[in-house]
Amino acid sequence: MKIGILFISFFIQITAAPRPYFLLIFPKVIPADGATKTCIHLSYLNESLSLTLTLQTKKNTIKLLQEFVVDTDWHRCISLQDTIQNIDIAEEANLNLTGGSDSYRFEKIKKIYLEKKKKNGTFIQTDKPVYKPGQTVKFRTVTLNEHFIPDLSQIPLVIIQDPQKNRISQWLNVTTQHGIGDFSFPLANEPLQGEYTIQIHKAGSLTYHSFTVEEYVLPKHEVQLKLPRAISVMDKEFTVTMCARYTYGKPVLGTAVFRICRKSQYFWQKVNSHEMTNDYCKEFNGTTDISGCVSKVIYTNYFHLRTPVFTMEFIVEAKLIEKDTDQELTASGKISISTQISKVTFEDVQDNYKTGIPFTGKVCVEGADGSPLSGVNVIIQSRQDLSEILSTNERGQAYFSLNTSAWNNQVISLSAYQEGVPRNRQTLFGKIEPYSEAASLTVSPQFSKSKSFLRIQSSMTSIVQCDKDFEIHVDYIFNRKALEGSPGNMVFLYLVMEGRRIVLDGQKQSNIGPSGSLKGTLSITVSLGADAAPKAKVLVYVILPNGELIADNREFTVSKCFRNKVKLQFMEPEVSPATETSLHLNAAAGSLCALRVVDKSVLLLKPEQELSIDKVYSTAKQEVADVYALQKEPPICRPPNPQAVANRTYTQIPPSVSNEMDVYRIIWDMGLDVSTDTSMRKPIFCSLKFTDTVSEMYDIPYMWNSHAFPEAAAVRVMKQQANADRLIGLRHQTG
Structure with a gap:
């Protein structure tokens, strides 16, 4: 009996765990009040680590964080508000991040900029815009910071000047009541009439x-x-409407007369044309309805819209004769006549694309008056041989999704235009021809050495509602090789900025790894409040196991709101003259409320001076610092291949600042900067200067990480270097 022995061998592929990485992200310009954050993220730690973050100025060194980290993935955002307010403000400072364990150590110092002073907005409100001689002018003032918090300090100087710039009244070192300054000034019985000015000197x-x-x-x-x-010159008709109401709300009944004219640009003799007189005018009559309005449809064929000898506008004069009193009410206006019958624009699009993820957005079509045009066919062309026809919906919008797989990392020019309408302004045979304004867009490929990308989807609504939950959808595509060693959970981190401030941060884990799905969509729920309005910039980023940092950003419009809510209403909608009424005010406990009650008729004299939420936002919210005025860090150029420069004398030229579409630029464009040992920048060509015996120089570009570039680029480098070798050899022979 023979006994066989069977040997079975097992081959187990063990993937090494990824090495640790760190990331420090912070605003490049820190507001003077320090109301922002700096965020630290540690990934793939395999042992405990001691971490320290300090802020260093010429006079101060302040410890922002000292932590003993034991988690594999660790994330923390530190507020700078208390720190900045307690130091002498300097123009520049350094953030110093150090960390160390038995096998992993790092230290990075990054320069940041500090605003020298706080920026506030001051508001002045009078009880009415116009006064009669002898009346008392009442006005209030309040100074708010970017968070709409009032400045409680004294007002150093308040001045009133008359129309001749004479100072007629002033207040010094005024103490406010919870930030509100209250003033009154009696006018003389015979003052100078005209425009008076209030001046507030503060901060x-x-x-x-x-x-x-x-x-x-x-x-x-x-x-x-x-x-x-x-x-537009193609419109067959348009509508004009006149409405009149008494200031207490009752409609005015009567008869309206409209006079509509198109003026001649030249004096045309009747011999030139029996139709082309000095002006083209028509009158229309109508009676107001129960709402006090009258509308007339005007047909345009009489006015020769496509004849260029007339001005490209209508002058409209309207007169309403009140019933019973025969009192005349007048109004006037102008209507532009446009040869542009439509305008096509791209919206909700980015200036870069991610290969493998569809490039999406929408095209919008509006008419000459700015109203949306529905049912219009729009052609989107990405290349000469590739186009798509879409039809606009009732909002004048058409959504598109373009496949980027065949774009081959090239810069792509997109165009969108209305089907069947010329795209250039022109005049043929003395007549104006209509045209449609087309849209154009150039998008560049975003760089990733592993071809892994994130893309934040645009919002389905044009405005995100303040203080409401909002879902951010993030598309992702990962290269399986880049995920080798992944523990199975991928940590997605996000930041929300408004202006120069990080106002919100968080993270979300998803089960993505070498064995999971490499392509999909992740949802992140956030609530954007007043501190994120009116423009919220969202950054989502991931550190991959191979050490690459991938990210995307997108801006969302947030409806304007305030943290403190207030409601005000009359208890009765209508009362008789000379009777009492009540106001109901609802606000948070402890609120100081300033009320003003004035006849609506007075406000009709100068309605543009009314205080509004738009005016508060535009004054209190500050302009975003221009990050492009700051110096980017140039990419690191690695030494050339020793064989390529053997027996050669050369000087390495410092690389210029790169503006490539990589993760570093995505972060920089948000007003942020980073300190990290991850990979996030696109390799660029650098230069060497080779010097021969007669000191002539030749610029020889080379690159590092050449595998990230097309083969043709590498061949071009080799050819340029060979040409330089040949020239240097000829020089030696002739010497």
């Missing part, structure tokens, strides 16, 4: 507000003439 800035003093009669009526902003 090194000067704020103006004007009011008018004149003998006036309060208007009894409010008249509105509603006209289209513009019409």
Whole structure:
């Protein structure tokens, strides 16, 4: 009996665990009040680590963080508000991050910029815009910072000047009530009439507000003439509407007369044309309805819209004769006549694309008056041989999704235009031809050495509602090789910025690894409040096991709101004259509220001076620092291949600042900077200067990580170097 022995061997492939990485991310310009954050992330730690972050100025060294980290993935954002307020503000400072364990150590110092002073916005509000001689001017002022928090300090100087710039009143070192300054000033019985100016001097800035003093009669009526902003030369008709109401809301009944004219640009003799007289005018009559409005449809064939000898606008004059009193109310306006019948624009698009992830966005089509055009066919062309036809919806929008797989890392030019309409302005045979304005867009490929990408989707709504939950959808595509050694959970981190400030941060884990899905969509839920309005910039980033940092950013418009809510309403919608009424005010406990009650008729005299949420935002919220005025760090150039420069004398030229579409630029464009040992920059060509015996120099470009470039680029480098070798050899022979 023979006994066989069977040997079975097992081959187990053991993938090495990824090495640790660190990432420090921070605003390049720190606000003077320090109301922002700096964030640290450690990935793939295999042992405990001691971590320290300090802020260093010429006079101060402040420890921001000292932590003993034991987690494999660790993330922390540190507020700088208390720190910045307790140091002498300097123009520059350094962030110093050090970490160390038995096998992993790092130390990085990065320069940051500190604003020298806080920026506030001052508001001045008078109780009404126009005063009669002898009346008392009442006004309030408040200074707010970017968080809409009032400045409680004294007001150094308040001045009132008359129309001749004479100082007629002033207040010094005024103490405010919880930030609100309250003032009154009696006018003389015979003052100079005209525009007066209030000046507030505070926090090194000067704020103006004007009011008018004149003998006036309060208007009894409010008249509105509603006209289209513009019409195109192809429009067959348009509508004009006139509405009139008494200031207490009751509609005015009567008869309206419209006069609509198109003026001639030249004096045309009748012999030239029996139709082309000096002006083209028509009158229309109508009676107001129960709402106090009258509308007329105007047909355009009479006005020769495509004849260039007339001005490209309508002048509209309207007159309403009140029933019973025969009092006349007037209004006037203009309507532009445009040869551009439509305009096509790209919206919700980025200036880069990620190979393997569809490039999405929408095209919008609007008419000459700015209104959306539905049912319009739009052609989107990405290359000469590739186009797509879309039809706009009721909002004048058409969504598109383009496959990027065949774009081959090339710069792509996109165009969108209305089908069947010329795209250039022209005049043929004395007549104006209509045209449509096309849209164009150039997108560049985003660089990733592993071809792994993130893409934040655009919002389905044009405006994100403040203080409401909002879902951010992130598309991802990973290279399987880049995930080798992954523990199975991928950590997605996100930051939300408004202006120069990081206002929100967080992370979300997803089960993505070598055995999981390499392509999909992740959802992150955030609530964007007043501190993120009106423009929230979102950054989502991931550190891959191979040490590559991938990221994407996108800006969202957030509806304007305030952290403290207030409601004000009359208890009765309508009361009789000379009777009492009540106001109901609802606000958070402890709120200081300033009220103003004034006849609506007064506000009709100068409605543009009314305080609004838009005015508060534009004054209190500051401009974003221009990060492009700051110096980017140039990429690191590695030494050349020793064989390529053997027996050669050369000088390495410092590389210039790169503006390539890589993760470093994505982060920089948000006003952020990073300190990290991850890979995030696109390799660039650098230069060597080779010197021969007669000191002539030749620029020989070379690159590192040449595998990241097309083969043709590497061949070009070799050819250029060979040419330089040949030239140097010839020089030696002739010498």
